[in-house]
Amino acid sequence: MLLQLINVEKTYSNFGIETVALNDINLSVNQGEFVSIMGPSGCGKSSLLNIMGLLDKPTKGEVIFLGDKVSQSNSSKRAFLRRNHIGFVFQSFNLIEELTIYENIELPLMYLKVSASERKKRVGELMERLHIAHKSNYFPQQISGGQQQRAAVARALISKPNLILADEPTGNLDSARGQEVMEMLVELNEEGTSVVMVTHSSTAAEYSQRIIHLFDGQLVTENLKRVTN
Amino acid sequence: MGLSKDFSLFVASRLRENKGKNFSSLIARIAVGSIAIGIAVMILAFAIFAGFKHNIQEKIFSLASHIQAKKWVDSYSYEEIPVSTQLDLYQNAAEIPGVEHIQVYSRKACILKTDLEVSGAVMKGVGTDYDSARFNKNLIAGSFIDLDKKNYSTEIVVSNNIAKRLQLSLGDRLSVYFVQDPPRVRRVTVKGIYETGIEDFDDLIIIGDIRLIQRLNDWDSTQVGGFEIFIDDFDQLDVVFENVWDAMDPELGISKVTEMYMQFFDWFIMLNRNVVVVLVVILFVAGFNVISVTLIMITERTNMIGTLKALGSSNGQIRKIFVYNGVRLIVKGLVLGNLLALGFGFLQNQFKLIPLDPSNYYMDAVPVMFDTSVILLTNLGFIALILLILMIPTYIIARFQPIKAIRFS
Ligand SMILES: Nc1ncnc2c1ncn2[C@@H]1O[C@H](COP(=O)(O)OP(=O)(O)OP(=O)(O)O)[C@@H](O)[C@H]1O
Ligand SMILES: [Mg+2]
Numbered sequence: 043m044l045l046q047l048i049n050v051e052k053t054y055s056n057f058g059i060e061t062v063a064l065n066d067i068n069l070s071v072n073q074g075e076f077v078s079i080m081g082p083s084g085c086g087k088s089s090l091l092n093i094m095g096l097l098d099k100p101t102k103g104e105v106i107f108l109g110d111k112v113s114q115s116n117s118s119k120r121a122f123l124r125r126n127h128i129g130f131v132f133q134s135f136n137l138i139e140e141l142t143i144y145e146n147i148e149l150p151l152m153y154l155k156v157s158a159s160e161r162k163k164r165v166g167e168l169m170e171r172l173h174i175a176h177k178s179n180y181f182p183q184q185i186s187g188g189q190q191q192r193a194a195v196a197r198a199l200i201s202k203p204n205l206i207l208a209d210e211p212t213g214n215l216d217s218a219r220g221q222e223v224m225e226m227l228v229e230l231n232e233e234g235t236s237v238v239m240v241t242h243s244s245t246a247a248e249y250s251q252r253i254i255h256l257f258d259g260q261l262v263t264e265n266l267k268r269v270t271n
Numbered sequence: 272m273g274l275s276k277d278f279s280l281f282v283a284s285r286l287r288e289n290k291g292k293n294f295s296s297l298i299a300r301i302a303v304g305s306i307a308i309g310i311a312v313m314i315l316a317f318a319i320f321a322g323f324k325h326n327i328q329e330k331i332f333s334l335a336s337h338i339q340a341k342k343w344v345d346s347y348s349y350e351e352i353p354v355s356t357q358l359d360l361y362q363n364a365a366e367i368p369g370v371e372h373i374q375v376y377s378r379k380a381c382i383l384k385t386d387l388e389v390s391g392a393v394m395k396g397v398g399t400d401y402d403s404a405r406f407n408k409n410l411i412a413g414s415f416i417d418l419d420k421k422n423y424s425t426e427i428v429v430s431n432n433i434a435k436r437l438q439l440s441l442g443d444r445l446s447v448y449f450v451q452d453p454p455r456v457r458r459v460t461v462k463g464i465y466e467t468g469i470e471d472f473d474d475l476i477i478i479g480d481i482r483l484i485q486r487l488n489d490w491d492s493t494q495v496g497g498f499e500i501f502i503d504d505f506d507q508l509d510v511v512f513e514n515v516w517d518a519m520d521p522e523l524g525i526s527k528v529t530e531m532y533m534q535f536f537d538w539f540i541m542l543n544r545n546v547v548v549v550l551v552v553i554l555f556v557a558g559f560n561v562i563s564v565t566l567i568m569i570t571e572r573t574n575m576i577g578t579l580k581a582l583g584s585s586n587g588q589i590r591k592i593f594v595y596n597g598v599r600l601i602v603k604g605l606v607l608g609n610l611l612a613l614g615f616g617f618l619q620n621q622f623k624l625i626p627l628d629p630s631n632y633y634m635d636a637v638p639v640m641f642d643t644s645v646i647l648l649t650n651l652g653f654i655a656l657i658l659l660i661l662m663i664p665t666y667i668i669a670r671f672q673p674i675k676a677i678r679f680s
Contacts, residue, residue: 097581117669118585125583136578140285150582152278197582 043106044204044236045094046070050103050113052089052259063089065259067103071238073204076231078247079240081256087240088209090256094238095128095207096120108204125154129198131208135190137182143193144169144178150201168196172226188219195226199235206230208239212246224249278584279591286568286596298567299600302560306604307611309557310653313550314612317645320546322638327535330467332501333405334395334476335528336374337508338515341497343524350451351377353494360519361498367518369511371503374400377484377496382448383429383477388437394427394447396481402501406465406478413441413463416480423482426462430473434464449487457483468629471532500525554653557604558660565597565664576671590665597661605650616641 052064063086071077071094079087092098093105096112097120105113107123115123129150137146144165151161169175172192177185182193191211198206208227212220220243228249231237239250247253255262340360342352356362356375364373377396382389397403403415416426427447429439439445443461448454459479467473485494502511512527519525529536569576579589616639618624623636 095581121580121583121585123583124581128583130581132578132581136574136581138282138575138578140575141282145281145285149278149282149579152281153584153588 044071044073044075044108046106047093047100048104048106050093050100050105052086052093052098053101062259064093064100067259067261069254069261071205071236073236074231074234075252076228076237076250077239078250078253079238079256080242080244080247080253081262083242085256086259087256089259091207091209091238091240094205095130096124125150126201127204129201129203129206131191131194131198131206131211133210133213135182135187135194135214137190137193137197139182142179142181143174143185143189146182146193147196147200150197154201164200165196168200172196186219187215188222191215191219191223192226195223195230199230203235205236205238208237210240210242212241212243217245220246279588280595282579283592283595283599286572286592298560298564302557302564302600303604303607305560306557306601306653306657307607309553310605310608310650311611311615312553313649313653314609314641314646315615315639316546316550317649318612318616318639318641319637321642321645322640323634325640326634326638327469328505330409330469330472331528331532331535333409333467334469334472335532336499337502337505337528338500338512338525339497339528339531340500340515340519340523340525343522351379351488351496353488353490354497354523356493356495358520358523360515360523363518364498364500367511367514369502369504369507369514370500372402372501374398374402374499375481375495375497376401376499377481377488379484379487380450381477382450383433383437384446384448385437385439385443390433390436391475392429392433392477393475394449394477394479394484396479396484396496398481398495409465409467410463411466413461416462416478418480423486424480425457425459425483426480427459428463428465428478429461430476431464431466432470432473433477434461439464451487455487457487468634469535554656557653558657561597561600561657561661562664564600565593565661566667568596569593569664569668573671576668580671586669590668593665593668594658594661598658601654601657601661605653609646609650612646613641615639 047067047069050064050067050069051062054061054063067090079090081087089098093100096105096107096115100113103113104111108127112120112123137143138149141149147168148161148165151164156164166175169178172195174185174189174192174196177189177193182190185193191214195206195211198208206227211223211227215223224246227237227239237250239246241247252264254264340354342354344352361373361375364370375398379394379396381392381394383392397418399418401418407415410428411431413428416424416428418424429437434440437445439461441461441464444458445461446456447459448456463478465478481495482492484490484496485492488494500515502508508527508529512525515525576589580586615624619637619639625637627634627636629635
């Protein structure tokens with residue numbers, strides 16, 4: 043098992059106002075799975091993804107990542123796990139606008155201390171594969187949204203993570219670009235990377251094996267879509 | 272593609288290339304400007320201070336030697352006790368390491384009297400060994416007394432203050448009453464008028480022939496009031512003082528100019544408190560600007576910080592990005608500031624951009640005297656301090672939750 047959440051609760055408190063974003067969530071993700079999370083706005087999808095990605099700590103409950111209890115680990119331990127095992131794809135791409143596409147994708151390798159020649163090789167191959175090699179020296183603002191999201195996916199992938207977390211990766215794309223990105227995620231998933239994706243789109247969710255429905259911070263249903271061998 | 276190995280340095284270098292479109296680039300320019308002005312003002316303050324100090328000290332050396340030797344007495348005596356020019360110290364001074372010149376002097380209290388006015392004074396008698404070059408810079412009218420006459424000279428040089436007080440001009444004759452028992456009087460002629468700007472001298476000292484004092488004191492030609500010793504390098508005063516101490520005859524006592532005129536040599540006494548306040552304010556402003564520009568840069572880039580955290584960068588790595596950026600501002604500011612200070616100093620010394628009224632100050636233009644080690648130290652101190660200040664705002668990065676940073680983008 044890659045990731046397990048046990049009785050996870052998340053409460054935000056701002057200026058004395060408490061918002062319960064997640065309530066008693068039990069959930070696990072196996073290596074190689076493709077899971078979608080769906081639900082109405084404000085039901086806690088992003089909160090759940092943040093906890094799964096070790097970006098945020100649960101208020102209560104336990105998170106087990108690769109066999110380790112990590113819900114209360116310190117920030118450098120969690121940064122280490124993110125750096126080595128988790129890739130993120132955001133709705134708004136979040137490429138760093140001062141860096142070229144090439145440099146954005148290369149970035150995670152730089153703090154993994156991968157040698158320059160190895161970086162060059164891996165980034166080049168991946169860009170080739172995601173059909174953005176010709177945009178290598180462009181800056182994010184200079185290329186289309188679809189290309190930006192592919193670059194963001196490439197950046198999430200470059201460190202060969204076990205898990206990719208995507209928060210509405212197609213949310214800012216038209217359906218054709220959205221489909222491209224989904225096909226790419228499926229392809230990665232078929233190569234063994236686990237994918238957890240938040241989405242509003244049932245078309246996008248169709249690509250996954252399992253759909254988790256959230257409502258008001260609670261897990262309502264889980265349906266199996268597709269079975270892998 | 273020349274990619275730097277260090278992640279933080281790399282990102283920092285790219286942030287800079289993308290300047291010109293953010294609010295922070297305006298603030299950055301203000302910060303660079305304030306650092307530049309800050310360092311320039313500091314360097315100039317020290318250089319002008321050094322210039323004043325140097326000028327004032329030169330004035331002092333024109334009437335007081337680096338080291339003074341006279342008969343050692345254990346109680347204050349009004350009358351000078353003579354020492355002999357036959358003493359080893361005087362005869363062999365040139366052999367003492369660091370000593371440049373030795374000359375005799377004698378002092379005698381007197382009262383100057385014209386038909387209208389009276390004024391107290393001290394006559395400083397000098398001999399043929401007197402190095403008048405140093406003193407002559409202070410002459411504003413006439414010339415130095417002629418010491419080559421066969422008999423003692425009755426010429427004197429008076430200060431401008433005394434000349435004004437007694438309404439004396441060049442060539443005027445007046446009576447000098449020497450205070451002794453019984454009092455004696457001599458008629459003398461004003462040969463020159465000097466001005467040092469230092470009241471201790473200008474209110475009191477007139478220059479005359481030492482032979483006149485010898486005669487009045489009933490001394491022979493080997494008897495003098497004391498010796499004035501000049502040394503090669505004023506910075507070596509303490510060392511040479513020891514050398515003189517070792518070489519001198521036991522009946523003598525010596526003292527340093529820095530002790531006799533302490534108020535002109537003590538750095539801390541001279542450094543006006545207002546100057547210190549101004550310097551502290553400058554540092555404070557520069558530090559404040561660096562803090563605000565760094566804070567603005569950080570808040571402008573919450574999105575990037577959040578993304579970097581999500582990708583697994585450590586807080587330290589992200590913090591370094593902003594520290595590097597700050598360092599770049601500091602270096603830019605320092606280079607500019609140093610150029611500004613050196614440029615201004617050069618122009619001031621060449622063209623006297625800021626003149627002074629010599630009657631109120633001791634010189635005609637603001638003096639600027641650079642000292643490489645002082646400039647270096649000022650820069651180093653500035654860097655250290657601003658770097659320290661720069662660390663403060665970067666600590667808030669650790670408190671950024673990655674999700675929040677991304678969420679609010
Ligand atoms: N930092 C925060 N402080 C306070 N409340 C928060 C914070 N983040 C989220 N919330 C609240 O927690 C609840 C769940 O938010 P979350 O963003 O996880 O929902 P979501 O399902 O991702 O919504 P959407 O589909 O609009 O992205 C919401 O009520 C939200 O207002
Ligand atoms: Mg959301």
